[in-house]
Amino acid sequence: MDYAVETIDLTKVFSDWWGRNKIYAVDDLNLKVNYNEVYGLLGPNGSGKTTTLKMLLNLLYPTKGKTILLGASSSDPKISARIGYMPEESYLYRYLNARETLNFYGSLFKLPSKIRKMRTESLLDMVGLKAVANRPVGTFSKGMARRIGLAQALINDPELLILDEPTTGLDPMGTRQMKDLVLKLAKRGKTILLCSHLLADVEDICDRISILYDGQIQTEGKVKDLLRQTNKKQITTGNLSDTAIQKIKQLVEKENAECSISSPVEKLETFFIKTVITARKQRKVTSGAVADSENAIADFLVEEQKEELKRAEILDKLVSTDVSTEQKAEPAKAEEAVKMEKTLVADRELLENLTKLPDTSTAQPTHAKQKAEPVETDTISAGEQAKNLLDQLTGEKESQNDEQQKKGNPDKDSEK
Amino acid sequence: MSRIWAVAKNTIRQAVRLKTVAFLVLALLVVLLLMGENASGDGTLKGRLQTFVSYSFSLTSLVLSVFTIGLIVYSLTNDIKQKQIFTVLTKPIRRSQLLLGKLLGVFILDFILLAIFSFTIYAIAELTPRFINTSKQELNRAKNEFFTARMKLTPQKVDVSEKVRKMYQEMKKSGKLQQKFPNMSQEAIIRILTWRQEQWTRAVAPGQELIWEFQNVKPLEDAQSLFLKYKYDVSVNPADLKVTGAWFVGDLRQIQYGAKVQTPVHEFARKELIRTYYEEEVPSNVVADDGYLAVGFLSPPLNITTILFPEDYLQLLYKADTFTANFIRASLLILFRLTLLACLGIFAASFLSFPVALLLCLAVFTTAHLSGFVMEALDPATHDVGLFYSYTIKPLIHLMPQFDKFSPVKFIIPAQLITWKFLAEAFAMLVCIKSFLLIILSLCIFRFREVAKVVT
Numbered sequence: 122m123d124y125a126v127e128t129i130d131l132t133k134v135f136s137d138w139w140g141r142n143k144i145y146a147v148d149d150l151n152l153k154v155n156y157n158e159v160y161g162l163l164g165p166n167g168s169g170k171t172t173t174l175k176m177l178l179n180l181l182y183p184t185k186g187k188t189i190l191l192g193a194s195s196s197d198p199k200i201s202a203r204i205g206y207m208p209e210e211s212y213l214y215r216y217l218n219a220r221e222t223l224n225f226y227g228s229l230f231k232l233p234s235k236i237r238k239m240r241t242e243s244l245l246d247m248v249g250l251k252a253v254a255n256r257p258v259g260t261f262s263k264g265m266a267r268r269i270g271l272a273q274a275l276i277n278d279p280e281l282l283i284l285d286e287p288t289t290g291l292d293p294m295g296t297r298q299m300k301d302l303v304l305k306l307a308k309r310g311k312t313i314l315l316c317s318h319l320l321a322d323v324e325d326i327c328d329r330i331s332i333l334y335d336g337q338i339q340t341e342g343k344v345k346d347l348l349r350q351t352n353k354k355q356i357t358t359g360n361l362s363d364t365a366i367q368k369i370k371q372l373v374e375k376e377n378a379e380c381s382i383s384s385p386v387e388k389l390e391t392f393f394i395k396t397v398i399t400a401r402k403q404r405k406v407t408s409g410a411v412a413d414s415e416n417a418i419a420d421f422l423v424e425e426q427k428e429e430l431k432r433a434e435i436l437d438k439l440v441s442t443d444v445s446t447e448q449k450a451e452p453a454k455a456e457e458a459v460k461m462e463k464t465l466v467a468d469r470e471l472l473e474n475l476t477k478l479p480d481t482s483t484a485q486p487t488h489a490k491q492k493a494e495p496v497e498t499d500t501i502s503a504g505e506q507a508k509n510l511l512d513q514l515t516g517e518k519e520s521q522n523d524e525q526q527k528k529g530n531p532d533k534d535s536e537k
Numbered sequence: 538m539s540r541i542w543a544v545a546k547n548t549i550r551q552a553v554r555l556k557t558v559a560f561l562v563l564a565l566l567v568v569l570l571l572m573g574e575n576a577s578g579d580g581t582l583k584g585r586l587q588t589f590v591s592y593s594f595s596l597t598s599l600v601l602s603v604f605t606i607g608l609i610v611y612s613l614t615n616d617i618k619q620k621q622i623f624t625v626l627t628k629p630i631r632r633s634q635l636l637l638g639k640l641l642g643v644f645i646l647d648f649i650l651l652a653i654f655s656f657t658i659y660a661i662a663e664l665t666p667r668f669i670n671t672s673k674q675e676l677n678r679a680k681n682e683f684f685t686a687r688m689k690l691t692p693q694k695v696d697v698s699e700k701v702r703k704m705y706q707e708m709k710k711s712g713k714l715q716q717k718f719p720n721m722s723q724e725a726i727i728r729i730l731t732w733r734q735e736q737w738t739r740a741v742a743p744g745q746e747l748i749w750e751f752q753n754v755k756p757l758e759d760a761q762s763l764f765l766k767y768k769y770d771v772s773v774n775p776a777d778l779k780v781t782g783a784w785f786v787g788d789l790r791q792i793q794y795g796a797k798v799q800t801p802v803h804e805f806a807r808k809e810l811i812r813t814y815y816e817e818e819v820p821s822n823v824v825a826d827d828g829y830l831a832v833g834f835l836s837p838p839l840n841i842t843t844i845l846f847p848e849d850y851l852q853l854l855y856k857a858d859t860f861t862a863n864f865i866r867a868s869l870l871i872l873f874r875l876t877l878l879a880c881l882g883i884f885a886a887s888f889l890s891f892p893v894a895l896l897l898c899l900a901v902f903t904t905a906h907l908s909g910f911v912m913e914a915l916d917p918a919t920h921d922v923g924l925f926y927s928y929t930i931k932p933l934i935h936l937m938p939q940f941d942k943f944s945p946v947k948f949i950i951p952a953q954l955i956t957w958k959f960l961a962e963a964f965a966m967l968v969c970i971k972s973f974l975l976i977i978l979s980l981c982i983f984r985f986r987e988v989a990k991v992v993t
């Protein structure tokens with residue numbers, strides 16, 4: 122059997138210079154992560170999660186045992202070219218700005234500069250840092266730096282994504298987005314190995330988890346299996362009259378089961394996001410991360426490589442033509458897009474604030490308000506608009522409406 | 538290569554964004570300008586130029602050396618300490634590429650900075666004569682003795698080892714050894730004998746003559762003169778401390794073999810002080826077409842003492858290249874030095890933390906300037922210490938960079954030509970051998986380094 126990640130008797134002993142004070146940070150660990158699986162490594166602080174990941178990535182060498190990533194060692198550049206890694210904190214070059222940072226990491230992958238530029242822009246868009254892309258990352262807040270850390274891990278569209286405590290330091294919107302991203306990538310066939318001690322996050326997204334303590338696996342299994350309480354059932358309904366409630370109570374009592382009825386409490390996460398969006402309607406400029414396109418996952422992550430190249434060419438063409446001709450060129454398609462838009466469910470209203478589609482009737486691009494650089498506004502907005510159009514045509518952004526359903530009922534199996 | 542280049546660019550950015558480069562350039566340029574304006578030397582134009590170039594070149598070299606060491610050590614150790622290396626090394630880049638990228642970045646910076654500073658020094662030196670009032674004579678002297686690149690030829694040493702060996706054997710057989718050199722080791726005796734015999738090859742009794750021959754004398758087209766520099770010493774001091782000498786410079790083959798005289802022979806005779814250097818200007822047309830030139834010396838019978846030429850007694854100097862070309866080669870010598878220092882820095886940083894690595898580099902840097910001195914002082918004195926010395930300290934000292942040997946100032950001040958051969962030797966020693974060794978060593982060490990391990 123082939124695994125995406127496999128460790129064999131992996132052991133790491135830390136000792137001081139004299140070889141005394143031995144700490145077994147990781148102890149005979151046998152980890153097996155299948156391809157196309159979201160695997161969560163849980164455990165309290167100091168249980169050896171980070172140490173394990175570092176050994177997987179050759180930042181630490183095992184005292185004993187070995188690691189296999191995608192069928193080989195990660196010291197092989199061919200393998201590491203297919204891996205994305207986000208460390209537990211974003212360790213960035215403080216003197217580079219956000220765009221330069223991504224460009225630098227992209228160049229380590231030998232990405233052609235055209236693709237590198239495009240991915241940089243869409244990742245910046247995705248993590249909501251486009252407006253501050255020209256600021257040195259040294260001035261970023263922790264959460265903003267984390268976002269760059271995430272973007273940096275995704276620049277090569279990795280097959281295997283290794284995330285060390287991905288949600289710490291992120292605001293709820295960022296957390297939500299991170300979780301959506303993981304699910305979406307998994308849907309596309311990627312493998313994700315993450316470690317965390319934030320149980321709520323893991324619960325939402327992981328297929329399988331293992332709980333680590335003292336460098337050893339204590340339990341391992343599917344999340345659903347581990348958590349399902351087979352002796353309880355839950356029913357969710359619309360608003361009911363008191364009489365109906367009484368009837369149900371009687372019915373349940375006849376079955377000799379316990380029963381408690383109350384209004385469900387909204388998740389704090391959902392509530393928070395709502396509040397922020399309302400606030401944003403009033404104030405449009407923030408010096409922090411912009412969540413404007415929060416849930417728009419970078420295009421190249423959700424489409425095939427060929428399409429990306431094609432898109433690069435199309436965008437090139439579009440950017441070189443001016444706005445009006447570009448609009449004339451595709452009026453039919455634009456109309457189609459508007460039609461599609463109308464068919465979308467009403468739930469979507471909430472999200473429209475996040476990702477407002479370009480209004481094709483006006484030449485004014487929606488993203489203009491983010492642009493700090495006045496020189497580029499015209500050309501980029503043309504491309505931007507085109508990109509959004511393309512998004513619609515390929516139906517990519519449709520997935521955003523899943524958002525609402527997921528919040529209510531995170532039934533992620535239907536997602537996959 | 539593109540990965541190495543990406544790292545190099547990032548390193549350059551780091552240096553530039555940290556404002557170190559801007560500060561360095563500004564500060565050094567200001568200092569150079571001030572020096573150019575205030576240098577005085579011995580009051581002559583030549584002295585002033587020499588002082589300025591000597592100080593400014595040394596300062597530039599020192600500042601860039603420290604900058605190089607500091608930058609490269611900081612760049613690597615900081616990446617490890619601040620953990621940026623986590624995200625870099627997990628990308629498809631080999632560790633060797635990371636190190637080479639850093640080196641390349643620092644090298645490019647060094648190259649640019651050195652070009653700026655060298656050019657400034659050159660420009661100031663070239664402009665100085667125009668901005669100060671000097672006599673025609675001083676200008677001429679500066680032109681002949683500073684704004685030039687003179688080849689320096691010295692007579693070949695006569696090999697006396699065979700003769701000394703025979704002498705030693707004879708003395709040993711006849712039993713005179715113990716009588717003449719009581720309680721001395723064979724080595725010491727041979728050293729004394731050699732020194733004596735060598736001195737005899739430079740001795741001229743009254744009425745005798747000595748001829749030195751030089752091949753490949755190739756003055757530059759526009760050079761009108763050669764310079765003969767000489768110094769006398771004697772076995773017995775004359776009362777006025779002066780001796781008389783007659784000199785002949787030219788193709789003496791013509792005279793010896795009675796052929797037709799084609800090139801002129803420059804002759805002069807003078808009574809001059811002993812133990813003092815004299816310089817004679819000789820027209821350059823005395824050189825034979827094939828580059829042959831002989832210098833003949835005749836000690837007239839009226840000298841009462843044997844003339845013993847000391848070591849370094851005779852030099853033939855001529856303009857062999859332009860000042861500009863020589864200056865560029867001098868700058869290249871500094872660039873080699875900086876390259877070696879960068880490699881030293883990367884080596885130290887590959888296994889040490891910032892302060893320790895910095896200290897190590899600075900220690901080596903300092904010793905490197907003294908290596909010649911240390912070697913001279915230790916080599917003969919410790920002949921008897923034997924094995925321990927030869928296998929530990931000696932190779933270590935020889936491994937040191939030997940910056941004093943390849944010091945550019947040593948050439949620029951006396952306007953001495955830096956030959957391509959010398960430059961190649963410096964390149965081979967500093968870059969090909971020592972830098973290369975350091976790089977290989979650091980790559981090996983760094984390969985096995987656990988970069989995520991906290992160094993306490």
Ligand SMILES: Nc1ncnc2c1ncn2[C@@H]1O[C@H](COP(=O)(O)OP(=O)(O)O)[C@@H](O)[C@H]1O
Binds near residue numbers: 144164166990991
């Ligand atoms: N470089 C190191 N030297 C010594 N001990 C270390 C080192 N790195 C980690 N440890 C120890 O290893 C254990 C596991 O650490 P870590 O893997 O970072 O935990 P976590 O599960 O919180 O990520 C801890 O006890 C920690 O103190």
Ligand SMILES: [Mg+2]
Binds near residue numbers: 170171172209
């Ligand atoms: Mg950790």
